[in-house]
């Protein structure tokens with residue numbers, strides 16, 4: 321099959337991932353073989369290429385927002401039938417035995433495997449996956465439209481879930497990129513009042529179109545205006561104003577993997593009255609399953625830019641330069 325593989329980490333350039341003809345992967349026990357139709361590219365792929373994340377497998381095929389069609393089953397794999405469409409996300413496997421798995425927190429599994437990092441991912445014609453970690457894809461969507469749901473969408477949904485926001489509650493979203501533009505559609509569907517904080521005019525405009533009741537900048541927040549808030553931007557300086565904007569008992573969720581240094585907090589202004597802060601690390605399968613069910617029910621609209629797989633290096637370069645609007649999706653048709 322055709323695959324784009326990383327052999328050596330270095331700043332992204334036109335030949336970071338090399339185009340190669342390699343043997344088709346063979347599904348092992350409990351795995352399915354999937355023909356890739358579309359695979360999103362995100363900043364985590366860029367961090368794997370450039371070395372912010374140390375390599376777990378060499379060479380590796382990155383890509384962890386895969387939408388594909390099942391074309392082969394290993395002996396014993398019975399969850400899907402050949403011909404079904406599936407989605408594969410970052411969480412590729414958990415051990416089921418560590419203290420985190422046993423206590424229902426598989427997102428923190430000590431032995432987790434990740435797609436496009438520990439196991440070859442979707443920047444290729446075929447990929448194998450553990451069937452228990454593949455998602456059923458709802459009807460009525462193009463493969464490219466599903467792809468952003470499988471990374472930023474799942475993280476945004478998990479952040480929403482752990483924020484404890486209730487129907488009719490007042491929710492603040494700080495930063496309005498790929499995750500937030502999906503999360504807002506769920507929050508509005510739940511009947512929440514959504515307040516969007518962004519420095520970008522175009523993002524505030526899109527937030528308004530998607531149902532935000534208020535848009536503005538972080539410094540325009542009033543104390544006590546929010547029941548829950550989520551920071552999507554990797555900007556630690558947003559934490560104090562977001563905490564101040566929370567009402568008593570409010571919760572702030574930090575949805576990013578990276579965050580710039582966080583300024584000191586004032587106990588009385590930012591933390592007292594039972595306010596809390598929690599970060600998001602990876603996701604559980606239920607996050608993906610619940611989000612995909614909501615995607616069909618609402619239905620969620622995603623903004624995507626489609627590119628041929630052959631342009632994968634260029635797409636990662638555009639992502640680094642901040643030139644991609646919405647989700648960047650590589651279409652695999654070769």
Ligand SMILES: [Zn+2]
Nearest residue numbers: 415418421429
């Ligand atoms: Zn585990």
Ligand SMILES: [Zn+2]
Nearest residue numbers: 362364471472
């Ligand atoms: Zn991702």
